[in-house]
Amino acid sequence: MDSSLDSSLNARRRTRELKLVAEERVDVLVVGLGATGAGAALDAASRGLSVAAIDAHDLAFGTSRWSSKLIHGGLRYLAKGQVGVAYESAAERGVLLARTAPHLVRAHPYVLPLTPEVSRRQQALVMAGYRLGDALRTAARTPRRLLPGPSRLTAARTRRLVPALDGGGLRGGLLSWDGRLLDDARLVVAVARTAAGHGARVLTRCRALELTGTGARVRDELTGEEFTIRARVVINAAGVWAGGLDPSVRLRPSRGTHLVLRPGTLPGMYAGLHVPIPGERNRFALVLPQPDGRVHVGLTDVAVDGPVPDVPEAPEEDVRTLLEVLNGVLEAEVTREAVAGAYAGLRPLLAADGRTADLSRRHAVLAGDGVVTVVGGKLTTYRRMAQDAVDRAAELADLRAGRCRTARLPLVGAGPAPRRPSSVPERAAGTWRRLTERYGSEAGAVWPLVREHPEPVGLGLTEGDLLWSVRHEGALDAADLLDRRTRIGLVPGDRQAAAEAAESAIA
Numbered sequence: 001m002d003s004s005l006d007s008s009l010n011a012r013r014r015t016r017e018l019k020l021v022a023e024e025r026v027d028v029l030v031v032g033l034g035a036t037g038a039g040a041a042l043d044a045a046s047r048g049l050s051v052a053a054i055d056a057h058d059l060a061f062g063t064s065r066w067s068s069k070l071i072h073g074g075l076r077y078l079a080k081g082q083v084g085v086a087y088e089s090a091a092e093r094g095v096l097l098a099r100t101a102p103h104l105v106r107a108h109p110y111v112l113p114l115t116p117e118v119s120r121r122q123q124a125l126v127m128a129g130y131r132l133g134d135a136l137r138t139a140a141r142t143p144r145r146l147l148p149g150p151s152r153l154t155a156a157r158t159r160r161l162v163p164a165l166d167g168g169g170l171r172g173g174l175l176s177w178d179g180r181l182l183d184d185a186r187l188v189v190a191v192a193r194t195a196a197g198h199g200a201r202v203l204t205r206c207r208a209l210e211l212t213g214t215g216a217r218v219r220d221e222l223t224g225e226e227f228t229i230r231a232r233v234v235i236n237a238a239g240v241w242a243g244g245l246d247p248s249v250r251l252r253p254s255r256g257t258h259l260v261l262r263p264g265t266l267p268g269m270y271a272g273l274h275v276p277i278p279g280e281r282n283r284f285a286l287v288l289p290q291p292d293g294r295v296h297v298g299l300t301d302v303a304v305d306g307p308v309p310d311v312p313e314a315p316e317e318d319v320r321t322l323l324e325v326l327n328g329v330l331e332a333e334v335t336r337e338a339v340a341g342a343y344a345g346l347r348p349l350l351a352a353d354g355r356t357a358d359l360s361r362r363h364a365v366l367a368g369d370g371v372v373t374v375v376g377g378k379l380t381t382y383r384r385m386a387q388d389a390v391d392r393a394a395e396l397a398d399l400r401a402g403r404c405r406t407a408r409l410p411l412v413g414a415g416p417a418p419r420r421p422s423s424v425p426e427r428a429a430g431t432w433r434r435l436t437e438r439y440g441s442e443a444g445a446v447w448p449l450v451r452e453h454p455e456p457v458g459l460g461l462t463e464g465d466l467l468w469s470v471r472h473e474g475a476l477d478a479a480d481l482l483d484r485r486t487r488i489g490l491v492p493g494d495r496q497a498a499a500e501a502a503e504s505a506i507a
């Protein structure tokens with residue numbers, strides 16, 4: 001049997017392990033299976049600790065699926081003089097790109113167009129920042145072959161990379177490279193499965209009702225049954241919901257909205273765009289072409305008060321603001337009709353005075369009565385956040401844990417890209433390439449399902465992909481498939497069109 005399949009998550013494994021966790025006492029209970037919680041489960045399990053990790057909904061249900069998908073070197077922190085935070089980002093970017101997830105994270109070029117609104121002084125400052133960022137890359141030992149350095153582009157080359165740009169008055173562009181996830185939710189799924197492969201009991205649809213100091217009261221959200229998970233220590237990685245479980249934690253969430261533009265809206269766009277936000281010194285909107293032909297435009301930063309919703313809404317005013325910024329640099333206007341969908345996420349920022357855009361993105365690890373809460377930070381640094389949380393948890397509960405191993409532990413699917421085996425015919429070479437891009441070294445295991453079930457479901461995926469997610473990636477219902485194992489659900493029309501196929505894959 002393919003050893004990677006030990007990491008398979010599915011309904012049958014959930015039922016079996018749910019029974020076991022109610023009977024045993026684990027070393028570590030992790031609450032929340034976003035990037036941080038999944039990372040903590042992997043960190044603890046790979047140090048030889050027994051681990052249960054639960055989520056009230058699904059893997060990547062929270063903020064982790066609403067990101068801009070940048071695995072970034074922390075340029076913004078550099079600009080604010082937070083060199084330590086920037087270095088940590090650059091180091092973690094290198095770990096993902098080079099060792100743990102090269103199949104999920106790629107280098108991607110970004111262009112800052114030098115429009116008449118960008119002064120020569122601002123241009124010089126931005127370029128100096130890019131050079132510093134490149135120096136951090138060197139310090140973090142990420143080879144230039146994985147992440148090229150910055151350069152100045154002519155106007156013609158700038159428009160070749162982003163043909164929709166307004167050429168009038170364009171002096172050229174500044175080109176920089178950064179890491180980028182193909183899909184943030186799939187990173188979480190890969191981390192959670194890798195944790196499961198190290199023996200962690202990864203259980204979705206299990207809500208922590210209360211942390212007791214010796215574990216948690218938990219409700220199985222599928223049956224309504226309540227039970228206790230006993231643990232030597234609990235890691236609270238519930239993101240923006242962390243304060244609900246640990247009242248000593250005060251968060252000030254901030255909303256970030258992205259638009260999803262229909263394929264073909266900005267044709268031929270190869271590089272991402274950094275668009276300076278008028279009136280702001282150091283903030284840029286991001287325009288990111290996606291592998292599926294859609295283009296994402298982000299992102300706002302608005303403090304939100306009041307109860308934290310399960311799924312935040314993207315308000316119309318955010319949509320208008322983003323379109324306005326985008327249209328400021330384009331030749332032909334992108335209209336509201338080109339916006340096929342919009343999504344919003346809440347940053348789990350620690351409360352402090354000041355604008356949320358200025359709050360530090362550094363993470364915090366707070367230890368209390370049998371509970372370690374880990375909040376803040378970012379997707380890029382999930383591994384480091386997990387390491388710090390598990391270090392603190394081991395100390396608090398006096399656990400005999402080995403040293404952290406995750407900086408060298410490849411995630412499920414990492415490894416040399418497999419060559420097309422003879423069982424995959426020449427005429428299926430395109431499908432094989434798609435599978436290697438999406439599943440890395442697991443492509444060969446997915447292929448038989450895709451061959452047997454080639455019916456398209458959207459975004460170039462097939463019913464076979466959905467079946468793979470049900471059997472190995474822990475999808476329990478159609479929403480898991482449409483919204484987190486694939487991102488078909490980002491556009492309501494596409495979601496509706498694929499709903500029947502998703503239901504039948506579950507059945």
Ligand SMILES: Cc1cc2nc3c(=O)[nH]c(=O)nc-3n(C[C@H](O)[C@H](O)[C@H](O)COP(=O)(O)OP(=O)(O)OC[C@H]3O[C@@H](n4cnc5c(N)ncnc54)[C@H](O)[C@@H]3O)c2cc1C
Nearest residue numbers: 032034035036056062063064068070208239256345379380
């Ligand atoms: C708009 C936006 C863009 C961003 N872009 C980037 C980016 O490009 N690059 C980057 O590095 N970072 C980015 N970030 C930051 C990054 O996305 C977050 O810091 C990160 O995803 C937080 O992950 P998390 O695991 O801590 O929280 P979450 O992903 O929110 O996970 C928390 C989990 O806890 C579960 N949960 C809650 N309560 C309970 C309970 N009682 N019992 C059980 N489970 C529970 C939830 O269901 C959820 O799945 C962005 C953030 C936003 C908002």
